[in-house]
Amino acid sequence: EVQLVQSGAEVKKPGESLKISCKGSGYSFTSYWIGWVRQMPGKGLEWMGIIYPGDSDTRYSPSFQGQVTISADKSISTAYLQWSSLKASDTAMYYCARRPVTKDAFDIWGQGTMVTVSS
């Protein structure tokens, strides 16, 4: 079964760092892009960035460039989203999603990781 499994919910304080993960299984992890999508409470979907684990080619939305870092470890089929200094406004659900090379749709989604930043 093709799936993306994300790490569990996190509760952090402002200024702390965080790295969440997304592990792919059931397919060739290095042959598909992995995107990250933010959903703030009660709001819509926002594309943050995308990485091709095969060669680590990474693109960012201008809204998130410099605010987060996307990486991948192809040896363990895992993509990451990290923050160096969290803000309360980073409180949101974060989804990873797979994008085939031949399409620009996201065909498989992780279950989401809820990040809560509060003092």
Next chain:
Amino acid sequence: SYVLTQPPSVSVAPGQTARITCGGNNIGSKSVHWYQQKPGQAPVLVVYDDSDRPSGIPERFSGSNSGNTATLTISRVEAGDEADYYCQVWDSSSDHYVFGTGTKVTVL
């Protein structure tokens, strides 16, 4: 940056047809994808490349795209179709992915 505009809400009676629009400048020249998101769940792809359905998605879900408007059509609406729906494109000029504003479908 490229903007996709959707109506905030659409209401439909069971058995009727729901049409959800997605407006964007010359969107007909792009491939449009649609996602369904039920409360507390991750989004699910229901239509890709304007009108194709992933395996497992009922034929009741269909899509079209022309000019400045793409449309997701849900025929013979069921209570289980109540969800938020998002359109999405890849903007080649910026190499960015764009989601629509989202539409809440309510089944009366």
